[in-house]
Amino acid sequence: MAKKLYIIDGHAHIYAAYYAPMRGQLTGPTGEPTKAVYIFTMALLGLIERHKPDMIVVALDSKEKTFRSDIYPEYKAHRPPMPDDLPPQIDRIEQILEAMNIPRLRLDGFEADDIIGTLARKAAADGHESLICSKDKDLLQLIDEHISTFDIKTDTLTDVKAMFERMGIRPEQFIDCLALQGDTSDNVPGVPDVGPKTALGWIQKYGSLENLYEHVDEIKGKRGDNLRKFKDKAELSKKLVTIDCNVPVDVDYDNFEL
Secondary structure, three states: OOOEEEEEEHHHHHHHHHOOOOOOOOEOOOOOEOHHHHHHHHHHHHHHHHHOOOEEEEEOOOOOOOHHHHHOOOOOOOOOOOOOOOHHHHHHHHHHHHHOOOOEEOOOOOOHHHHHHHHHHHHHHOOOEEEEEOOOHHHHHHOEOOEEEEEOOOOEEEOHHHHHHHHOOOHHHHHHHHHHHOEOOOOEOOOOOOOHHHHHHHHHHHOOHHHHHHOHHHOOHHHHHHHHHOHHHHHHHHHHHOOOOOOOOOOOHHHHEO
16 A cells, blocks of 8 residues: 655754744753754654654755765855754754654765655655655655655645646756756856746746757857856756765665654
8 A cells, every 4th residue: 555755854954943033042951952953843743743644754964075076076065064053953853853763864975865866766666655845946856746845834735737837847857947047055056147037938948958958049148158158067067956866775664654
């Protein structure tokens, strides 16, 4: 029987909890910072109470550099260091997850996105439904008939139909949008002067990055000049934003059961 696997984008939710608007900073009796711990845990408990997942797992980023840094040393190189009061909260969250018997998966050399993609694709191939709990736009590329993204805060589900109605493209085409527009938060270069609206319009019209470049002479003005001049950056960016769905991670459905 098909089961639903909820895959939590761990660090994305931890950072969202840390930076969530709040008048005061929560602390424990000893002065230990607890804001991110409290908000993350309450969101997780709320998800479990409302949706009663058959299976649940939390994917976490590795502290080591990933294969993307080997491809492009500048990848994420500009990010500021983690706030001093966040690492102990991450440790506490991991203790809570262990106490709740919710598995945590991380793998050196890979990002949480790669673990999420591998889990979702494997579960889909085995006949299960995967709900990727994240608002990270990069993960939209994984959506298919058995994989959706899910916003824990709003209970909003995005499947293939919803994505097409909203954006006019298929999930696999979104990789090409990301390659063109780049990502300043991850230091993915993209094509200069090409934003999300322009990238989406091009992929809606031409269908793919490759077909866009076959018709590149149709693109006029500065953006057309940049598209031709920075083709190598677009191709590099596509490699950086493409999620690796063949990570050597242990997929143990018995372990994932709530």
